[in-house]
Amino acid sequence: MAQDPETAGLSAELLSRYSGPCPRYTSYPTADRFAPLGDAEPWRALRDIDSLSLYVHIPFCHSLCYFCACNKVITQQYGLASSYLDQLLQEAQWYRSKVAGVPVTQLHLGGGTPTYLSDGDLRRLLDGLGEVFDLRAGDGVEYSIEADPRTLEIDTLDTLRALGFNRLSLGIQDFNPDVQRAINRICSYEQVAQLTSAARARGFKSISYDLIYGLPGQSVASLQRTLDRALELAPERIALYHYAHLPHRFKAQRLIDSDLIPGPAQKIAMQLAAVARLTQAGYEFLGMDHFALPGDELAGASRAGRLARNFQGYTLMPADALVGLGASAISYSRDGYWQNLHRLKEYAQAVSERGMATSRGWLLDGDDRLRQWVIGELMCRLRLDKDEVTRRAGVPFEEYFGDELARLQPMFDDGLLRQDARYLHITERGRWFVRNAAAAFDRYLNGGATEARYSRVL
Ligand code: SF4
The missing domain is CATH 1.10.10.920 (Arc Repressor Mutant, subunit A)
Structure with a gap:
């Protein structure tokens, strides 16, 4: 109960x-504290690392979800994504001498919608990254990708597996049609079910669902129904995020009727109900907002006290450093953080002029x-x-x-x-x-x- x-x-x-x-x-300090780096070069510490995480930001999406706070570009012009990829691979080259021979233990494609890229461009991306970074696809490494179940094709799952991806994260948010309408993200349960079983059949070893509570029109009962539907498909992991309504910062959120947003007491009732339902179903509650089946590696890492946190949330493979490629991506090393320019145009210009697009960061004391x-x-x-x-x-x-x-x-x-x-x-x-x-x-x-x-x- x-x-x-x-x-x-x-x-x-x-x-x-x-x-x-x-x-x-x-991150600590939080990214809003980052400032121009001047002469500081936190990437210099990359020469002393034994393992590397790689994050690639693909900012394109087909349509706007009203709750979204990500750095994204809504466009139907595929040419933009194709040229962005050229720039991103050029940026990757800037790291060539700095990370030579360091194994990449974790690769994550986030966005936006990484599966916005065509299968050909996904291959081009991995080939290009492989020229610079020591990519070793296999069981010992984690290749993960965020996918939009509304547009992900089954054939793309084949491409992703062939490229070494072994973890798939599906952005679901809520199965309730009213909530989906309120956030402009319509996605049927059947689509998710089909993709989940297709991904399993192709050997993805961990499938994660992103869900959100506190969305407009949600109630404890409707969230429980969404959880029940999700549980029927038994994803290895569930990330249950809290919706942060900040319309003064994120323009898209102004399209949400704030009268429909649940208050703090309702949100905590949702959170309590979700924890009860998911733990009853056998999931382990990790950190603040993640759940994993006991056999999943993230649950094992948590039990062993090895859970770590990075820009994508909780992880079991913290590497010595992170290189983030693409507009707005953040990198870190033992010495500090550095972040790329946010806007596509400025990012592209910086890469073509300087080979990299860092605009600010932080040197850690x-x-x-x-x-x-x-x-x-x-x-x-x-x-x-x-x-x-x-x-x-x-x-x-x-x-x-x-x-x-x-x-x-x-x-x-x-x-x-x-x-x-x-x-x-x-x-x-x-x-x-x-x-x-x-x-x-x-x-x-x-x-x-x-x-x-x-x-x-x-
Ligand atoms: S939630 Fe995802 S798919 Fe929707 S607009 Fe934001 S980044 Fe794009």
Whole structure:
């Protein structure tokens, strides 16, 4: 049975105190802090790495989903995608001498809609990347792609498997027709079922569904029906994201009737119902928003304490560095982050003039690295080893993070956190507010502009 928020100890008053805007911490510092790099070159650290993650951003989509906050271009002119690919492969060449011989342990195609590319261009992309990067398709590496089930052809699954892709992520969001209409993303259950079984038959070893709660027109009952339908198809993973309504930042979201968006208490009721339904069905709840069947590698990584977080969410294969190719893509190394220009035109121009398109980034100092690790521990393991912090900081945990502990006191008082001699723990009830706990350790967070920049926790 699904719990209501009150039964779970989450009163309306508590929710209103913790549901405000807060970063999602796919990086620390968060990307909105990035600034022009000047003479800094965080990519120099690529020469000292043993493994690499590669992310490729394909920003094109056929139609606009109203909830979307991604960097995308809606177009029917395929020529744009084809020339973009030329530029992207030119950008890849810039990394040639920097990553020579380093095995790519993880390749992810995201967007936009990566399957917007024709099968021929998908092959051209992988061939071009293979000229620069040490790609070794096989069981020991993770090749994943985000696909739009509305437009993905079965034949493309053959192409993807032949190119080495072994993980498929299908953007579903919700099966309910009213919700689908409200977000302008109509996709039948049958399409998803057909693709899922076709992908299985072709040997994709992990199929993931992206679902969203908090969408316009959703209710606890309608979300449960969507989950039941998803469970009939038994995807290995489910990512259940919270819809962040930020129409002042994302123009597409202005097309959503905000009166239809569920309030914080309804959203937490949805989240509680979803966790109950998915865990009853045998899924393990990982981190903040992921679920995986026990046999899936992500669940195994979580049990073994090896879950990590990157720009795509949770991962089991954190590499020493990430190279992100394409408009707006972010890369990181031990020394820091660098991000490409967002707009296609500017990206293309930068690549043709400089061979790369970095516009801003961040050089990490020792304190950044410590906080980056602390936030990662909270988000992935829901606990923090205070002895390890002391070891890393060279100063007792309570001393180094005295202000942060004072900031966290209300969360201790509300039973969202607890600590023993060794660990600071996020409690079961506190799991909904991991971002709030992480934010207490964010040196750069200042109250003034928070409302405008970040999504609400609920
Ligand atoms: S949700 Fe995906 S398919 Fe829809 S507009 Fe955004 S990037 Fe494109």
